[in-house]
Amino acid sequence: MKSARLVRTGMAAALSAVLLTACSSSDGQDGVPLGWIKKTYTANGAAWLDRCDAPTKVADEIHDNRKAIDRASGGRMEFLRYGDDMVTVSPYGCGSRIEVEDYRNGYRRHSQHLGLWPDPNSASFRGGGPGEGK
Secondary structure, three states, rough: OHHHHHHHHHHHHHHHHHHHHHHHOOOOOOOOHHHHHHHOOEEEEOOOEEOOOOOOHHHHHHHHOOOOOOEEEOOOEEEEEEEEEEEEEEEEEEEEEEEEEEHHHHHHHHHHEEEHHHHHOOOOOOOOOOOOOO
């Protein structure tokens, strides 16, 4: 009796881990290249720093590593959209600060700079991630 319950619990935990990994957009085929960002730039709390390069150059580097769905500029910042996530590159001293966040939060913070990007609170928003167009 106990062994059957342990097997079911173990299978449920394994399935949950697989589903969470599959549904995560970071480092997926179309998601934010988070692993690459972590290896390339210096961690600084919840962000990463490039102490030398301007936001435009850093955004180019990130986009060259993995193409973003969309890109916008405004207020000396660069924005890259990856499905349900967003990368914001802003000035930091003579370099740049890189933030990765949920698209809804990023859109709420920076909508004035995002031009024609879709409003994540609209009924038509799908995010562009797994299950897009369902």
